[in-house]
Amino acid sequence: MPKIVDHDARRRLIIRSVWSLIGRRGLAAVTMRELAAEAGFANGGLAPYFRDKDEILLAAFRYACEATERRLERAVEEPSGLVALRGLCHELVPLDDTRLLEARVVVAFWDRALYDPRLSSDYEATMQRWRTLMHMYLAQARAAGEVTTSTSDEDIVETLFAVVLGFQVNAVLTPEITTPERQIEVLEGLLASYA
Amino acid sequence: MPKIVDHDARRRLIIRSVWSLIGRRGLAAVTMRELAAEAGFANGGLAPYFRDKDEILLAAFRYACEATERRLERAVEEPSGLVALRGLCHELVPLDDTRLLEARVVVAFWDRALYDPRLSSDYEATMQRWRTLMHMYLAQARAAGEVTTSTSDEDIVETLFAVVLGFQVNAVLTPEITTPERQIEVLEGLLASYA
Numbered sequence: 001m002p003k004i005v006d007h008d009a010r011r012r013l014i015i016r017s018v019w020s021l022i023g024r025r026g027l028a029a030v031t032m033r034e035l036a037a038e039a040g041f042a043n044g045g046l047a048p049y050f051r052d053k054d055e056i057l058l059a060a061f062r063y064a065c066e067a068t069e070r071r072l073e074r075a076v077e078e079p080s081g082l083v084a085l086r087g088l089c090h091e092l093v094p095l096d097d098t099r100l101l102e103a104r105v106v107v108a109f110w111d112r113a114l115y116d117p118r119l120s121s122d123y124e125a126t127m128q129r130w131r132t133l134m135h136m137y138l139a140q141a142r143a144a145g146e147v148t149t150s151t152s153d154e155d156i157v158e159t160l161f162a163v164v165l166g167f168q169v170n171a172v173l174t175p176e177i178t179t180p181e182r183q184i185e186v187l188e189g190l191l192a193s194y195a
Numbered sequence: 196m197p198k199i200v201d202h203d204a205r206r207r208l209i210i211r212s213v214w215s216l217i218g219r220r221g222l223a224a225v226t227m228r229e230l231a232a233e234a235g236f237a238n239g240g241l242a243p244y245f246r247d248k249d250e251i252l253l254a255a256f257r258y259a260c261e262a263t264e265r266r267l268e269r270a271v272e273e274p275s276g277l278v279a280l281r282g283l284c285h286e287l288v289p290l291d292d293t294r295l296l297e298a299r300v301v302v303a304f305w306d307r308a309l310y311d312p313r314l315s316s317d318y319e320a321t322m323q324r325w326r327t328l329m330h331m332y333l334a335q336a337r338a339a340g341e342v343t344t345s346t347s348d349e350d351i352v353e354t355l356f357a358v359v360l361g362f363q364v365n366a367v368l369t370p371e372i373t374t375p376e377r378q379i380e381v382l383e384g385l386l387a388s389y390a
Contacts, residue, residue, distance in 0.1 A: 026310040028223075104309055110364050111306040114299055115221040123368050131372070151384050158373065159381050165364050166357030169305050173318050177326070178353065186354050189346050193388045 023101035082146040085137040103168040218296035259297040277341040280332040298363040
């Protein structure tokens, strides 16, 4: 009987081990051979799991999103309202080395997603999940009287999303200005303006 | 006597003619041969002007920034205060096909700039120029009583920048949600909150 292998779990394991290599040097600059070596495989050993670099990028993007969602669960045990909204925003902005590494992968992913429907549909689905979450928290925050602004929920969600995406770029490319403190201050300012 | 050629002008001319090809298919997917053909050169004809694709990307990024600045000058004849601040934000967000094409080039540029100091220092210089402009308009807006918020100018500039960067991504990747109307509404909401 052939050994049953959980391909999805194996792919995640591989990504975890090549993750920092991708973040450090950029996926474009590393070869499949280097990625295989980093994961402890012989040359060509990744072929059963990933057909090409775009599949690796897709898996890396999913891995970053899952990591974000795991952190969110830990950060807010019973997430609700403004506390949960703030928690989600904080998990989405690159405040530490882990999240700066994630930001690099996310930017690489954007670039490829512009021309690859496989990647862009995954991006859309993830954004949709997080938008839905934000809308839910926002509705709870309104019900609790924590948010009373006349600005529509759609506009608030769109503003917060644009800000956290923009920070992915500038926290890496203009780190002296877009510091963690600045990012938090901007988010707090926005949330306060919705009170 | 050798013919004097303005290399910089020639490079801009080349970029202008390959611009839509880059935007349509992505620089990674097009060859130097295709770019040369599009610009009316024989294979290898671009070599005196661009050593590699990163130099083309850098020139394309500069071309997009110059286009933005030219549009800004036309949009606000004697730019000052809130009107100028609004005008700058509008020019920086991808509201039409031209700017959506620019957004694609900008996202590709970010990805390469993460690993190439040549590109990242250009990005930093451009951001610095636009931040300075925004600070100037904001100071004028405060002097004119158009902006009275206790939110610091640094936070306002950082917020507006993050939002326009985030829109570069989502106007292309989630266009049904991040429509031109939504982008304008978000910007107006932010500017109104600083009144």
